[in-house]
Amino acid sequence: MLKNLLSPDAKLKRENTELRAENARFLGAVSRRDRENKDLRDENRKLRLQVDALKRGRCRDAEGKYV
DSSP, X not given: OHHHHHHHHHHHHHHHHHHXXXXXXXXXHHHHHHHXXXXXXXXXXXXXXXXHHHHTTOOBOTTSOBO
């Protein structure tokens, strides 16, 4: 009888552990996508600056920046 009373706790603990693992995987995927999106935004910003500079006929200085 005592074993039957403890059984629901064991099931809940197992489910809780599984949900925590799933949550960790989800958060890992979200943070990876967030980092990738930030990197892509930075790259796009740099490319837009290059295109803008080329359209205006500007060239790069010694440091590689468009002037």
